[in-house]
Amino acid sequence: MGDVLVFAEHVKGKLPKTTLAGIAAGKQAASRLGGACHAAVLGKGVDAVAAEVAAYGVSKVFVVESDALEHYVADAYTDALAQVVKDKGIEMLVATSTAVGKDLLPRVAARLGAGMASEVVHFNEDGTLTRPMYAGNVIATVKIEGSPQVVSVRATAFDAAKKEGSGAVEKLSASLDAAKLKTRFVEFKETKSDRPVLTEASIVVSGGRGLKNGENFTTYLEPLCEALGAAMGASRAAVDAGFVPNDLQVGQTGKVVAPTLYIAVGISGAIQHLAGMKDSKTIVAINKDAEAPIFQVADYGLVADLFKAVPELTEEVKKLKH
Amino acid sequence: MKILVPAKRVPDPNSTIKVKTDGSGIVTDGLKWVINPFDEIAIEEALRIKEKLGGGEVVLAGIGSKASSEQLRTGLAMGADRAILVVTEEAIDSLAVARILHKLVEAEKVDLVLMGKQAIDADSNQAGQMLAELLGWPQATFASQVELAADQKSAKVTREVDGGLEVIELPLPAVVTADLRLNEPRYASLPGIMKARKKELKEIPLADLGVDTAPRLKVVKMEPPAKRQGGRKVETVQDLIQALHSEAKVI
Numbered sequence: 383m384g385d386v387l388v389f390a391e392h393v394k395g396k397l398p399k400t401t402l403a404g405i406a407a408g409k410q411a412a413s414r415l416g417g418a419c420h421a422a423v424l425g426k427g428v429d430a431v432a433a434e435v436a437a438y439g440v441s442k443v444f445v446v447e448s449d450a451l452e453h454y455v456a457d458a459y460t461d462a463l464a465q466v467v468k469d470k471g472i473e474m475l476v477a478t479s480t481a482v483g484k485d486l487l488p489r490v491a492a493r494l495g496a497g498m499a500s501e502v503v504h505f506n507e508d509g510t511l512t513r514p515m516y517a518g519n520v521i522a523t524v525k526i527e528g529s530p531q532v533v534s535v536r537a538t539a540f541d542a543a544k545k546e547g548s549g550a551v552e553k554l555s556a557s558l559d560a561a562k563l564k565t566r567f568v569e570f571k572e573t574k575s576d577r578p579v580l581t582e583a584s585i586v587v588s589g590g591r592g593l594k595n596g597e598n599f600t601t602y603l604e605p606l607c608e609a610l611g612a613a614m615g616a617s618r619a620a621v622d623a624g625f626v627p628n629d630l631q632v633g634q635t636g637k638v639v640a641p642t643l644y645i646a647v648g649i650s651g652a653i654q655h656l657a658g659m660k661d662s663k664t665i666v667a668i669n670k671d672a673e674a675p676i677f678q679v680a681d682y683g684l685v686a687d688l689f690k691a692v693p694e695l696t697e698e699v700k701k702l703k704h
Numbered sequence: 705m706k707i708l709v710p711a712k713r714v715p716d717p718n719s720t721i722k723v724k725t726d727g728s729g730i731v732t733d734g735l736k737w738v739i740n741p742f743d744e745i746a747i748e749e750a751l752r753i754k755e756k757l758g759g760g761e762v763v764l765a766g767i768g769s770k771a772s773s774e775q776l777r778t779g780l781a782m783g784a785d786r787a788i789l790v791v792t793e794e795a796i797d798s799l800a801v802a803r804i805l806h807k808l809v810e811a812e813k814v815d816l817v818l819m820g821k822q823a824i825d826a827d828s829n830q831a832g833q834m835l836a837e838l839l840g841w842p843q844a845t846f847a848s849q850v851e852l853a854a855d856q857k858s859a860k861v862t863r864e865v866d867g868g869l870e871v872i873e874l875p876l877p878a879v880v881t882a883d884l885r886l887n888e889p890r891y892a893s894l895p896g897i898m899k900a901r902k903k904e905l906k907e908i909p910l911a912d913l914g915v916d917t918a919p920r921l922k923v924v925k926m927e928p929p930a931k932r933q934g935g936r937k938v939e940t941v942q943d944l945i946q947a948l949h950s951e952a953k954v955i
Binding site (some may be wrong): 393455456457460480481482484485486487488489490491492493495496497498499500501510514515516517518519520521522523524525526527528562564565566567568569570571572573579581585610618621622628629634635642643653654660663664665666672677678679680681682683684685686691694695698699702 | 715717718720721723730742797798799802821822824825826827828829830831832833834835836837838840841842843844845846848860863864865866867868869870871872873874875883884885918919920921922923924925926927928929930932933934935936937938939940941942944945947948949952954955
């Protein structure tokens with residue numbers, strides 16, 4: 383056997399790129415285990431999204447629908463997902479390390495008494511897994527003992543799955559014990575933005591303490607993001623100083639991104655920030671301190687006053703696009 | 705209210721981590737050790753809750769070698785009431801940590817477990833969620849705000865999630881894991897450090913707990929990451945745009 387089940391997270395009826403990376407990871411895992419790659423879609427009114435998941439070349443899509451699954455809450459989702467793993471004899475459960483994946487998978491692992499590896503970046507031929515530790519300063523080869531195995535994967539390490547073939551959708555009945563479900567969803571305060579999502583953008587422009595305040599993110603960084611069609615990110619220092627909202631943080635404990643182009647503006651390059659962006663294809667650093675560690679990972683470094691260089695760069699980008 | 709806060713001994717996040725040449729682990733010579741930064745935030749939150757309620761107890765829990773008592777003393781100096789150290793030299797994975805904590809929670813009859821969302825050594829981000837499941841308690845991970853209800857029977861927790869903030873309500877007892885923005889931890893005061901020396905720090909050998917701690921996740925080997933090729937400096941914005949356009953072809 384050795385079948386893999388991918389937990390397919392959906393947001394507002396759509397599949398984010400992170401989920402497609404999770405499906406790709408699940409297929410890689412299934413090829414190592416010599417089994418099939420299935421997916422699980424949980425929620426309420428998820429027919430359309432389940433059909434979409436089926437188009438990404440998974441064998442079967444198991445659907446669990448219930449009122450209790452309308453909003454993500456850990457206890458209800460654990461019940462449903464652990465049930466699918468047990469009923470279908472799954473060998474390995476895979477999900478992307480998003481906020482939901484990180485919250486859910488360890489709980490499911492504990493329910494199953496299973497070992498779990500987090501933020502896996504590769505499934506090796508010999509059954510071992512590769513994952514970063516110590517903020518990416520160590521690359522570890524790990525092995526999960528026993529069965530089933532639970533694995534969360536880093537989205538940036540896998541290319542998004544492509545549409546191929548069509549899997550069967552199988553509806554499973556939810557046996558959720560409503561009385562045992564304790565957590566109540568109250569509200570979601572969405573950070574409104576017209577920008578691409580940070581973890582999905584092909585270009586990311588991040589600002590650090592060098593920006594000095596939140597207004598400067600608006601005055602200097604936003605026009606550059608606009609011109610490039612880029613997502614905006616920030617260093618922990620900038621977030622801690624209250625310049626920008628928390629969910630823009632790129633780093634070990636924030637978001638991990640690997641866009642085609644990453645532009646770090648006024649960011650010194652602390653280890654914890656580098657851990658979140660050093661796999662980007664091309665890295666640009668703009669900083670007035672020539673000794674800043676960010677220059678050691680940058681493909682192109684510009685030692686300059688960002689308040690002069692960024693507007694100039696914005697103008698040049700605009701010219702290029704016309 | 706009795707609050708349990710697990711606190712892990714980890715290398716200082718600002719230290720340079722090097723892998724041993726044989727790949728068996730990291731070089732520990734000369735490393736400075738601290739309380740896991742997220743656990744420190746959890747301790748601070750527990751102290752604030754106790755101060756706000758005007759009573760209760762904050763109990764720290766450590767798992768590891770006897771050296772971990774150093775970090776527990778620091779937590780006691782911040783203001784925690786007492787500490788328990790489960791002594792072991794074994795490599796302990798997240799599920800084993802959760803099983804050990806499960807035992808302690810039951811023995812201590814705590815009302816709330818506050819812990820860091822992840823330890824900055826293994827970066828697993830698992831133990832809190834696993835503990836909540838083993839206890840059959842609700843969980844609120846990545847907390848940036850914790851509000852206890854007046855009757856102390858439930859909590860409203862704001863969580864840092866993708867794309868914004870989520871608010872959930874959960875009955876106590878519960879497990880809450882701290883994210884960076886929950887608070888700014890205090891420093892231990894000199895009187896605090898003096899007092900901490902006299903506070904109880906009980907050591908329990910792991911074997912006494914009778915917990916299955918056989919690791920389900922084993923580290924086979926460690927390697928340093930591939931070094932990123934050093935790039936070059938450009939002189940002007942013009943040069944930069946030229947390089948990005950014609951050389952890297954990314955814009």
